[in-house]
Structure formats: C-alpha cells, structure tokens
Amino acid sequence: MTSSNKPVVVGIDGSDSAINAARWAGGVADAFGAPLHIVYALPTVGAHLTQTAAAMTAAMMSYQRDSADLYLKAAADAVRSDRPGLTVTTASVDEPADAALVAASRTAQLVVLGGKSVTPAAALLLGSVSLAVATRAACPVVAFRGDPVTPGDGRVVVGVDDSPAAAAALAAAFELADSFGAPITAVRSLSLTPSPEAGVTIPFLIDWEGLQAAELVSLAAAVDAENTKHPSVEAQCFVELGSPGKALLQHASDAQLIVVGTRGRGAVVGTLLGSTSLNMLHHSPVPVLICRSPE
Known part of the structure; x- marks a missing residue:
C-alpha cells in the first residue's frame, strides 16, 4: 500500500x-x-x-x-x-x-x-x-x-479473524502504524452463541476461558507474523466476548484509526460491505480503514 x-x-x-x-x-x-x-x-x-x-x-x-x-x-x-x-x-x-x-x-x-x-x-x-x-x-x-487533522501516535485498532480480508486488514494496519510511529491493538471477537459446527447447544457447558486462551494464541501467531516485517511497531492482542463490532468499539476510545476487512461480495450493500464494516461506518468515533479481500 x-x-x-x-x-x-x-x-x-x-x-x-x-x-x-x-x-x-x-x-x-x-x-x-x-x-x-x-x-x-x-x-x-x-x-x-x-x-x-x-x-x-x-x-x-x-x-x-x-x-x-x-x-x-x-x-x-x-x-x-x-x-x-x-x-x-x-x-x-x-x-x-x-x-x-x-x-x-x-x-x-x-x-x-x-x-x-x-x-x-x-x-x-x-x-x-x-x-x-x-x-x-x-x-x-x-x-x-x-x-483529527493529522495522524498521530494513538493506537491503530484492527479487527482480526481467519479470513483473507482480515489478513489484508492486519497487513495494512501494520504498514500504517509503522508509517505513523504508532502502536497496534489487534482485536478478535468470540461469539457467546455457539456455532452449529461446535456440536454444543448449551453455552454453560463450554469452557469459555480455554476457548478464549486458544483464540488468543491464534491471534498472537497472526500478529507476530506481521510484526516481524515491522519490528518497530509495538502490538497488543485482545480477545473480547461478543460481536466483532462491539469488540472493536471497546478499544475505540484511545484509537486514532480502526481497520477492518470486508469480503466485498454479495447482492446488497449490507452484504457487500459486511456487518462489521457497516457497523464501524455507523458508529466509529475515529476514521475507519476498510480493506477489501484479495481477489
């Protein structure tokens, strides 16, 4: 970029x-x-x-x-x-x-x-x-x-999941943070609603602490891979319970920029942009960078 x-x-x-x-x-x-x-x-x-x-x-x-x-x-x-x-x-x-x-x-x-x-x-x-x-x-x-009228040293907050669009967002966040001399906050959300693939329909039977720790390990691995390309950037990782939009907004107060990925496919704007990106456009108090998924 x-x-x-x-x-x-x-x-x-x-x-x-x-x-x-x-x-x-x-x-x-x-x-x-x-x-x-x-x-x-x-x-x-x-x-x-x-x-x-x-x-x-x-x-x-x-x-x-x-x-x-x-x-x-x-x-x-x-x-x-x-x-x-x-x-x-x-x-x-x-x-x-x-x-x-x-x-x-x-x-x-x-x-x-x-x-x-x-x-x-x-x-x-x-x-x-x-x-x-x-x-x-x-x-x-x-x-x-x-x-804001100039980029500063406030945190660059980026949403990360396992999608190619999120990988593009993470790479862009590190490039920008490196250019600004700013730190990064990488955020992953953990839904409180079990997915059908999990095979568990009763939430209190889930080991949420263990699941959160596993997600943090996965997030840290993705962040470390980008951090090696930008070693001067200080990065923190968080796994938050709840929706991606709410997870990102929890870290907006000390952010100068929020970075999200979007798959860019679908029949209507809400689908094209994705619910998280659309949520940030509606509610973010700071500039929002939207990265398309690589073709």
Missing part, C-alpha cells in the same frame, strides 16, 4: 469535516512519502426523483459546480499550510462522487472520504458515497470520522 509512486486521494464536499479529512489525508501522504490528490465531484443522488426534487437537485448541482474551485482551493491551502513540502494536486470532476472516486482508486494507494457520516437511512437507500466507494474501490478506503 505504501508506494510513493501512487497518490493518496481524498474526496471532499466543501464541508468543514471534508477540510479536516484533506488535512488528515495530507498527513498520511506525507508519512508515505506520496503526493496528495484532492477530488471534488458532484453529489451522488438517487433515482426516481419527483419533478420538483429533480429541479431542486439540478439547481443544487449548478451551485456545486460554481463552488468547486473555491472548495478545492480551501482544502489545498489548508493542506499546504500544514505541509509546505507536500505535492498537492486538485481536480474538479463533472460526474457523481462515487463514480469519480472509484475511478481514482485504480491509480491510488489509498482513498480518503471526507464529508458527512453514514446514517442507517443512507445505508438502506444505498445513497452514501462512503458505502458505494468502499464496496467498489480498487484500493483500501478510509471513511473519515471525528475531527
């Missing part, structure tokens, strides 16, 4: 949060030794609009086109003020933001999405740029959350 030939791309929408996202993305690009490319595109709108809604949308898009240069200049000026030596380019694209950012992802090492948070309504209506880009991008995607 940390190839200096490929830019870090950040999409903005003119909001204060998007300016902060651009500044944060500038910090990531600087840590990677990569250029930053700031993209402004038209808002993504749904289909089947009424005549009145269509007219209002057309007027809004005309205003957005007229304001694009101002938004881009504000974001670029903020980044250059933070990092005068960073190469920063901008582009205004006359197409929906999700399509523009998915296209940009094909030549990027990372896409950062600045703007409004994902709401449950947006998830149901498939109307969120974050959801659309996260499920279709060719590189890892960060959904910006909170108000």
Whole structure:
C-alpha cells in the first residue's frame, strides 16, 4: 500500500469535516512519502426523483459546480499550510462522487472520504458515497470520522479473524502504524452463541476461558507474523466476548484509526460491505480503514 509512486486521494464536499479529512489525508501522504490528490465531484443522488426534487437537485448541482474551485482551493491551502513540502494536486470532476472516486482508486494507494457520516437511512437507500466507494474501490478506503487533522501516535485498532480480508486488514494496519510511529491493538471477537459446527447447544457447558486462551494464541501467531516485517511497531492482542463490532468499539476510545476487512461480495450493500464494516461506518468515533479481500 505504501508506494510513493501512487497518490493518496481524498474526496471532499466543501464541508468543514471534508477540510479536516484533506488535512488528515495530507498527513498520511506525507508519512508515505506520496503526493496528495484532492477530488471534488458532484453529489451522488438517487433515482426516481419527483419533478420538483429533480429541479431542486439540478439547481443544487449548478451551485456545486460554481463552488468547486473555491472548495478545492480551501482544502489545498489548508493542506499546504500544514505541509509546505507536500505535492498537492486538485481536480474538479463533472460526474457523481462515487463514480469519480472509484475511478481514482485504480491509480491510488489509498482513498480518503471526507464529508458527512453514514446514517442507517443512507445505508438502506444505498445513497452514501462512503458505502458505494468502499464496496467498489480498487484500493483500501478510509471513511473519515471525528475531527483529527493529522495522524498521530494513538493506537491503530484492527479487527482480526481467519479470513483473507482480515489478513489484508492486519497487513495494512501494520504498514500504517509503522508509517505513523504508532502502536497496534489487534482485536478478535468470540461469539457467546455457539456455532452449529461446535456440536454444543448449551453455552454453560463450554469452557469459555480455554476457548478464549486458544483464540488468543491464534491471534498472537497472526500478529507476530506481521510484526516481524515491522519490528518497530509495538502490538497488543485482545480477545473480547461478543460481536466483532462491539469488540472493536471497546478499544475505540484511545484509537486514532480502526481497520477492518470486508469480503466485498454479495447482492446488497449490507452484504457487500459486511456487518462489521457497516457497523464501524455507523458508529466509529475515529476514521475507519476498510480493506477489501484479495481477489
């Protein structure tokens, strides 16, 4: 992921949060030794609009086109003020933001999405740029959350299970932590509901302490394998009882970034992105990095 030939791309929408996202993305690009490319595109709108809604949308898009240069200049000026030596380019694209950012992802090492948070309504209506880009991008995607303006030394929290997507997330987490000079918290969840494969239907007959210890050994082995590639990164491992989303959010208070994997397959957005990734987009107080499963 940390190839200096490929830019870090950040999409903005003119909001204060998007300016902060651009500044944060500038910090990531600087840590990677990569250029930053700031993209402004038209808002993504749904289909089947009424005549009145269509007219209002057309007027809004005309205003957005007229304001694009101002938004881009504000974001670029903020980044250059933070990092005068960073190469920063901008582009205004006359197409929906999700399509523009998915296209940009094909030549990027990372896409950062600045703007409004994902709401449950947006998830149901498939109307969120974050959801659309996260499920279709060719590189890892960060959904910006909170108000950090630069990566720091806070913990990088990563969710780990036995899937290829989680392995990609763990590798990306170590790369980022190494670039930031930050520690890692690797979290594995242990469901309180026994799986059918376990052959046990009465939870109190399960040796939860023994199972938790076995899961910790498995997690530590996966973390150690990545840690050998990044020996300067300090890593901690935790196995938490409960759902993956709840397990990760338990460690969000001292995190600067949460990293999750997604399989990227299915018929609807909730399936494409996966419940854990979607949960993080809804509830995380810090930026969320979503890594697709290797093809």
